[in-house]
Amino acid sequence: MAIDLTGRVAIVTGAGGGLGREHALALAGRGARVVVNDLGGAVDGSGGSLAAAERVAEEIRTAGGQAIASSASVTDFAQVEAMVEEATGRWGAVDILVANAGILRDRSFAKMALEDFRAVLEVHVMGSVHCAKAVWPGMRDRNYGRIVFTTSSSGLYGNFGQSNYGAAKMALVGLMNTLALEGARYGIKVNCLAPTAGTRMLEGLMPAEQLAALDPALVSPAVLALVAEAAPTRTVLCAGAGSFEIAQITLTRGLHLGGGDAVAERILDELGRLADPAGQLVPEDGAGQGSHELAKAGFVPARAG
Structure with a gap:
C-alpha cells in the first residue's frame, strides 16, 4: 500500500540542507505540509540565518506543496513551542516530528573541552527532547503521532573522536525506547533513524566517489516508512547507499x-x-x-x- 501523507503536518528540524532537506522534500512529495526548521548555522552550531530553511520551503511550494520556514533554535524550548503553535494555528495539528538537527565538535576525549561536550548534548539530546515535549500533548489529545529521532552508528557502535556525539546519539535510543512505551496507548509511534549519508558532516572524511554513493536522498525513504500509518514503533532503522538494516540491543x-x-x-x-x-x-x-x-x-x- 502506497504511503499517503496527505493532510498530515510534519516538522523537520535541521532541514535547511543535507538529510533534513531530503526528508522535508520526501514528506512534502507524499502530501504532508511541512515546517522546514533550520537555525542556519555552521556544522559546529555557530551562526544562524533563516535563509537555508526558506530556500527549502520555497522549493516545496514551487513543486506545489505547502511549507513554511522556521529558524527556531531546538535548544530553546520557548522557540520550539512557538514553532509548534504556529504550525498548529496554521494547519490544525502537528502529526509528524523528524528530529534531525545536530552539530559536530569532534576531538579525542583527552583534548575535548567540556563546553564542546555539553554543546553537542544540548543540541542532539535536549533539542530532540524539546521538540518531542512540544508536540506530545497534541499527539496525545488526537491519539495519533509519529516521532523519528536521529541516532547514529557513532552512538550504536562508537567512533574515534566522537565521544560527545556518540553519547548524545545513544541517549536518543533510550529516549525512543521509553517514549514508544508511553505513547503506545495514544497511537504515538516513536522510532530512531541511523543514517549514513554524504552530508557536510562527512566532507573530507572519505573519498568523493563514496560520498556520492551515500546520497542523502537514499536515506529519506526510511523516514517515510517510519512515519507511515503502518509504521513500526521502538525500531532503530539504519539506512545508507540504498541499503536498510535494523539495529537491536x-x-x-x-x-x-x-x-x-x-x-x-x-x-x-x-x-x-x-x-x-x-x-x-x-x-x-x-x-x-x-x-x-x-x-x-x-x-x-x-x-x-
Missing part, C-alpha cells in the same frame, strides 16, 4: 553463576559463553533483563500489572 541467554567468592573470576573465564548469540533476545522493556535473570535463577518473575 540484544540480551544473550547468558549463564546463571550464582554467588560465591570466585564468581568474578568465573565471569572472566566464561566471557565467550556469556557472549554466545544463540538464543539471544530483545527485551520488551527495561524489566525484561530482570525477568530473564530471575527465570534463570529458578523464579517465575512477577510482572507489574
